[in-house]
Amino acid sequence: MVVIRLARKGAKKRPFYSIVVSDKRSARDGRYIERVGYFNPVAQGKETKLLMVNERVQYWIERGAQPSLRVAALWKEWEKKSGVAVEA
Numbered sequence: 001m002v003v004i005r006l007a008r009k010g011a012k013k014r015p016f017y018s019i020v021v022s023d024k025r026s027a028r029d030g031r032y033i034e035r036v037g038y039f040n041p042v043a044q045g046k047e048t049k050l051l052m053v054n055e056r057v058q059y060w061i062e063r064g065a066q067p068s069l070r071v072a073a074l075w076k077e078w079e080k081k082s083g084v085a086v087e088a
Helices: 054-062 069-082
Strands: 002-011 014-023 034-039 050-052
Touching (some): 002 069, 034 054
Antiparallel strands (some): 002 014
């Protein structure tokens, strides 16, 4: 099964997450198929907190990929921010 989930990057106490499409059996921070965005929960000032490529996320969902609960919530947030209609 293919999933869309967060892969942690960054330093200790400074999390940074890549939003990736990967096989469910692979490790959280391990091998992935494609990177479709990122999430920076500690962004300050003009730093971008969230970026997603809607076309690629929709492509993978159409082919059966399951987003994690957190990624689904981030995707809704991205939809509101960017004004792009998302069908899930």
